[in-house]
Amino acid sequence: MIKSRPGWRFLSSLRAPPTRRFATEARLTSDHVRIVEVGPRDGLQNEKKSISLETKLELISKLAKTGVTTIEAGSFVPAKWVPQMASTAEICEHLLQTPPQSLNAIAYNYLVPNVKGLEGLIKVMDATGASASTPGTKTTPPTTTEISLFAAATEAFSKANTNCTIQESLDRIRPIVALAKTKDIRVRGYVSVALGCPYEGPDVPPSKVADITATLLEMGADEVSVADTTGMGTAPRTMELLQALKAAGIANTDLALHFHDTYGQALVNTIVGLEHGVRIFDSSVGGLGGCPYSKGATGNVSTEDLVHTIHGLGMHTGIDLEEMSRIGQWISDELGRPNESRAGKATIARLQS
Numbered sequence: 001m002i003k004s005r006p007g008w009r010f011l012s013s014l015r016a017p018p019t020r021r022f023a024t025e026a027r028l029t030s031d032h033v034r035i036v037e038v039g040p041r042d043g044l045q046n047e048k049k050s051i052s053l054e055t056k057l058e059l060i061s062k063l064a065k066t067g068v069t070t071i072e073a074g075s076f077v078p079a080k081w082v083p084q085m086a087s088t089a090e091i092c093e094h095l096l097q098t099p100p101q102s103l104n105a106i107a108y109n110y111l112v113p114n115v116k117g118l119e120g121l122i123k124v125m126d127a128t129g130a131s132a133s134t135p136g137t138k139t140t141p142p143t144t145t146e147i148s149l150f151a152a153a154t155e156a157f158s159k160a161n162t163n164c165t166i167q168e169s170l171d172r173i174r175p176i177v178a179l180a181k182t183k184d185i186r187v188r189g190y191v192s193v194a195l196g197c198p199y200e201g202p203d204v205p206p207s208k209v210a211d212i213t214a215t216l217l218e219m220g221a222d223e224v225s226v227a228d229t230t231g232m233g234t235a236p237r238t239m240e241l242l243q244a245l246k247a248a249g250i251a252n253t254d255l256a257l258h259f260h261d262t263y264g265q266a267l268v269n270t271i272v273g274l275e276h277g278v279r280i281f282d283s284s285v286g287g288l289g290g291c292p293y294s295k296g297a298t299g300n301v302s303t304e305d306l307v308h309t310i311h312g313l314g315m316h317t318g319i320d321l322e323e324m325s326r327i328g329q330w331i332s333d334e335l336g337r338p339n340e341s342r343a344g345k346a347t348i349a350r351l352q353s
Helices: 007-014 039-043 053-064 088-097 115-128 155-162 166-182 206-219 235-247 266-276 303-312 321-335 342-352
Strands: 034-037 070-075 106-111 143-152 186-192 223-228 255-259 280-283
Touching: 034 303, 039 053, 039 070, 039 106, 053 070, 053 088, 053 321, 070 088, 088 106, 088 115, 088 143, 115 143, 115 166, 143 155, 143 166, 155 166, 166 186, 166 206, 186 206, 206 223, 206 235, 223 235, 223 280, 235 266, 255 266, 266 303, 280 303, 303 321, 303 342, 321 342
Parallel strands: 034 070, 034 280, 070 106, 106 143, 143 186, 186 223, 223 255, 255 280
Antiparallel strands: none
């Protein structure tokens, strides 16, 4: 097990890994990694250019055919907060009534900041006569509807993001979880700025992150994604955080990791997470994304780069890298922005050669 240590010693420990390390080490008991595609929500929310409903639905439809099993489809937040998410109700209605074709079951996830947001989702479900779990047919796959909710690991970010303290945000979350459970809606929690805060700096106490994560799970969250919102995380500090989570009794099966690539460390930190035993990671096609409350925070780690890395380690995601790369290039072109995925651009170049 890699221990937290000075950076040069940590890097030296990675220079000569044993042959087929990830295929043979006992601590990696599973070779399957579940990727949560956050592009349609977290990836698009900070785009300045208005994105049409049709483009968003086309993006989701394309992603559904790649083998991904969880897609963040939107956010039930007031349009004045996040204008790009104003069409979420229409997206939800469309996905409930006519889900995209797919070879596998897919969970569509919606971020809700408060009870009113969840009530908006339930209103759409009631209007369409849909439940949280819809059995598949001969032509459509089974689908589920899930929610995400969030807390922050620092007081300054919590006040900037939600205009309340950490404790107040947790108090607001409790009734959201309770209402979701009455509708059999799966709940995913987020802990933002777990490895660095734009207001308080990089030294976020791991014990604080662990306390919030444990609280969300105790409330009834089915899974918690610990997020490096600013991309400040380093390999040693990622390991320190994971050790703190483990010491708090949090199982890897209840934990996901969400890395941004601001400083180019997302894949390094992912490998640390894999070595620790985490098997759920968030990513965004084309490296889309950023945080409106964290200046300078670039996009999420790209799905293409993450899939390429995981497959290169001999592990599996079930995702078609070539198809994901085509989508990354397509949505980048649609938005008029550079494709931020190195593996995606290289894959496209190879396919076109």
